[in-house]
Amino acid sequence: MSQAPTPVRFKGTDTYLTHESLQAAVNCALTLQRPLLVKGEPGTGKTLLAEAIAEALGHRLITWHVKSTTRAQDGLYVYDTVQRLYDSRFNDGDVRDIRKYIRQGPLGEAFSSPERVVLLIDEVDKADLEFPNDLLHELDRMRFRVTETGDEVVAKHRPVVVITSNNEKELPDAFLRRCVFHFIDFPDAELMRRIVDVHHPGLDSALSEQALKVFYELRSFTRLRKKPSTSELIDWIAVLKAQGVNDLKLDEQLPFLGALLKKEQDLVSVAEAFGRGRRPRA
Amino acid sequence: MFLPFFYELRRRGLKVGAQEALALAGALRAGLHDSHLDGFYHVARALLVHSETQLDAFDQAFLAHFQGVESASLELTQELLHWLEEARERPDLSPEEVALLEQLDPEEIRRLFEERLKEQKERHDGGNRWVGTGGTSPFGNNGFGREGIRVGGGAGNRQGRALMQAGARKYAGYRDDVVLDTRQMAVALRKLRAFARDGAPDELDVDESIAATARNAGELEVVTRPPRRPNTRVVLAMDVGGSMDPYAALVSRLFSVASQATHFKELRTYYFHNCVYGKLYATPQLTGGITVPELVAQVGRHHKLVMVGDASMAPYELSIRTDAQGHYKTDGLEGLTWLMQLAQHFERNVWLNPEPMGTWRSGTISVIARVFPMFALTVEGLGEAVTHLTRGRTVRGAAARR
Numbered sequence: 292m293s294q295a296p297t298p299v300r301f302k303g304t305d306t307y308l309t310h311e312s313l314q315a316a317v318n319c320a321l322t323l324q325r326p327l328l329v330k331g332e333p334g335t336g337k338t339l340l341a342e343a344i345a346e347a348l349g350h351r352l353i354t355w356h357v358k359s360t361t362r363a364q365d366g367l368y369v370y371d372t373v374q375r376l377y378d379s380r381f382n383d384g385d386v387r388d389i390r391k392y393i394r395q396g397p398l399g400e401a402f403s404s405p406e407r408v409v410l411l412i413d414e415v416d417k418a419d420l421e422f423p424n425d426l427l428h429e430l431d432r433m434r435f436r437v438t439e440t441g442d443e444v445v446a447k448h449r450p451v452v453v454i455t456s457n458n459e460k461e462l463p464d465a466f467l468r469r470c471v472f473h474f475i476d477f478p479d480a481e482l483m484r485r486i487v488d489v490h491h492p493g494l495d496s497a498l499s500e501q502a503l504k505v506f507y508e509l510r511s512f513t514r515l516r517k518k519p520s521t522s523e524l525i526d527w528i529a530v531l532k533a534q535g536v537n538d539l540k541l542d543e544q545l546p547f548l549g550a551l552l553k554k555e556q557d558l559v560s561v562a563e564a565f566g567r568g569r570r571p572r573a
Numbered sequence: 574m575f576l577p578f579f580y581e582l583r584r585r586g587l588k589v590g591a592q593e594a595l596a597l598a599g600a601l602r603a604g605l606h607d608s609h610l611d612g613f614y615h616v617a618r619a620l621l622v623h624s625e626t627q628l629d630a631f632d633q634a635f636l637a638h639f640q641g642v643e644s645a646s647l648e649l650t651q652e653l654l655h656w657l658e659e660a661r662e663r664p665d666l667s668p669e670e671v672a673l674l675e676q677l678d679p680e681e682i683r684r685l686f687e688e689r690l691k692e693q694k695e696r697h698d699g700g701n702r703w704v705g706t707g708g709t710s711p712f713g714n715n716g717f718g719r720e721g722i723r724v725g726g727g728a729g730n731r732q733g734r735a736l737m738q739a740g741a742r743k744y745a746g747y748r749d750d751v752v753l754d755t756r757q758m759a760v761a762l763r764k765l766r767a768f769a770r771d772g773a774p775d776e777l778d779v780d781e782s783i784a785a786t787a788r789n790a791g792e793l794e795v796v797t798r799p800p801r802r803p804n805t806r807v808v809l810a811m812d813v814g815g816s817m818d819p820y821a822a823l824v825s826r827l828f829s830v831a832s833q834a835t836h837f838k839e840l841r842t843y844y845f846h847n848c849v850y851g852k853l854y855a856t857p858q859l860t861g862g863i864t865v866p867e868l869v870a871q872v873g874r875h876h877k878l879v880m881v882g883d884a885s886m887a888p889y890e891l892s893i894r895t896d897a898q899g900h901y902k903t904d905g906l907e908g909l910t911w912l913m914q915l916a917q918h919f920e921r922n923v924w925l926n927p928e929p930m931g932t933w934r935s936g937t938i939s940v941i942a943r944v945f946p947m948f949a950l951t952v953e954g955l956g957e958a959v960t961h962l963t964r965g966r967t968v969r970g971a972a973a974r975r
Contacts, residue, residue, distance in 0.1 A: 311611070311615055312615045312618060312619070314615075315605065315606075315612065315615030315616050315618075315619055316615070316618075316619035318605050318616075319596075319600050319605055319616055319619045319620055320619075322599070322600060322603045322605055323596055323599055323600060323603075323620075325596070328623075330624075330625060372777060372779060373777055373795065376782065376786075376793055376795065377793065377795075379793065380792070380793035420763065459833060460833060464588075464623075467623035467624065468590075468592055468593070468623065469592075470623070471596075471619045471620055472619060472620075472622055472623050472624070473619055474625040474628060
């Protein structure tokens with residue numbers, strides 16, 4: 292495995308705004324060729340980061356969505372026994388060649404890719420507790436052996452690995468040690484304004500001010516089960532724009548609140564809180 | 574050059590080691606920090622911190638080390654909060670101090686406690702003196718009956734005494750097995766899983782397919798079977814409030830681990846206070862919930878019952894008579910009888926007790942330990958409890974009835 296040439300520095304893209312610490316983390320991961328572990332509130336752009344890195348570096352992005360049933364083995368390769376059995380039954384194809392029935396998983400695909408790729412392992416905490424441990428060796432050495440054929444798959448170019456976690460489970464120490472860690476903070480109002488600008492260029496500034504104000508007020512509302520996050524704000528503004536809303540006030544008749552709050556109880560408690568606030572006047 | 578910084582980090586609880594040092598050296602050699610302190614900060618943070626819970630400690634260490642800014646007060650309050658959270662795991666007050674504490678008002682005790690924490694940390698780093706004396710420490714005396722050391726808002730006789738007791742046992746255990754982090758708990762609970770095959774047959778049974786094909790004289794016969802699914806059902810009930818307050822952090826960790834575990838087919842969690850009086854509540858505020866007869870009717874005897882509590886209360890509390898709604902009633906059932914009903918219904922049950930094992934032989938703990946098999950709420954105890962739960966039927970409830 293060759294040492295990669297001095298990697299390009301990552302500075303974010305036109306649509307993905309970063310700040311210094313995130314850039315530093317990405318550049319560390321690129322230079323040291325270690326996986327980058329990204330944590331943060333849902334909706335702060337963890338998954339988008341991988342896309343942004345791929346875009347900025349001009350590499351292909353391979354995504355591995357981890358589910359609760361995903362095993363580490365699935366990422367390497369899958370041996371399609373059924374297909375082979377059927378083929379042998381109907382004499383289709385050459386069943387003697389076992390390699391034809393080995394399909395590569397995302398990790399295998401990333402390793403055998405002729406050029407460098409960005410591999411996103413999305414929501415690693417969704418899987419079984421042992422899942423990260425099972426991947427340690429493969430991510431470290433960037434190689435694995437296909438037991439059925441004895442072939443070894445070795446990465447021609449170490450892929451840029453981005454791993455996201457929603458903190459649903461604790462990750463093992465041994466795994467953490469091998470990763471560059473970054474926690475995406477929730478953007479402050481200033482950065483958020485820039486993010487909104489990037490996604491909705493030419494938005495009426497009065498509306499965006501009002502929307503941001505309402506948004507941060509809602510976030511500071513402690514009774515919410517699930518706070519609205521960046522992606523929800525972007526969606527909400529898109530809806531507002533599409534419907535031609537241009538005046539916002541935080542009360543129980545907030546338009547399209549469903550785009551911001553996803554839990555029924557949250558909608559109820561917001562309505563209650565602001566409904567009650569008006570009652571004395573009535 | 575940055576090695577002292579590493580020791581500063583370690584002093585603040587970040588477990589940085591050689592691997593991190595090499596990574597950081599590599600990053601610096603590659604010039605990622607742009608020869609700038611800000612750059613160094615971001616690079617070091619990305620490489621040395623592994624969890625968002627450590628970020629704050631890292632920031633403090635950085636400040637302290639690179640700008641000479643003493644952030645001691647902040648650190649102290651945070652450390653104090655942390656210690657108060659786990660007050661029983663690491664109290665280390667000497668008998669003299671205990672005597673002194675008795676005469677002080679709450680503010681002074683708090684101040685003294687802070688001082689003590691500060692002192693302890695320094696000495697601990699220096700000469701291991703505290704760990705060394707841990708095993709033979711005289712603090713574990715059962716006979717301390719104090720009028721409340723009001724540290725961390727707790728009150729009452731028993732808590733004060735328990736603070737003393739914990740010193741002897743917890744410190745000794747601290748080095749090998751005591752600290753139950755969420756991952757250890759999760760690993761222990763994993764042993765509880767049991768699988769059963771049911772549902773649609775959509776998984777290939779390779780062995781059966783080969784056998785069937787062979788029987789079929791080479792004509793392919795694919796045999797499928799239902800996938801393995803978790804089949805463990807658990808009822809988890811927890812004592813809240815009063816004497817359980819010092820263990821709140823520990824027990825809530827257990828609850829969060831259990832509720833996140835994906836290998837249970839069903840998990841019901843309930844709360845009670847001290848003893849079960851006819852009803853198990855849905856919230857820690859003791860509202861909602863289900864009566865014991867209802868629970869017994871709804872869930873089968875194969876559910877595994879896990880009670881979590883210190884089982885310590887005034888003896889009369891075991892014999893309070895209530896009806897199924899938890900109201901006092903002279904012709905109701907005693908608290909102990911409700912417990913026995915639970916123990917008898919569930920074939921596999923355990924009681925996890927965060928109290929030190931040394932105290933189990935007396936008082937209400939010993940009574941409850943005759944109803945439920947009792948295990949310590951440590952990694953070891955949890956492991957034993959899980960083994961017990963998976964092994965087989967328990968008949969303790971019947972035995973206790975006599």
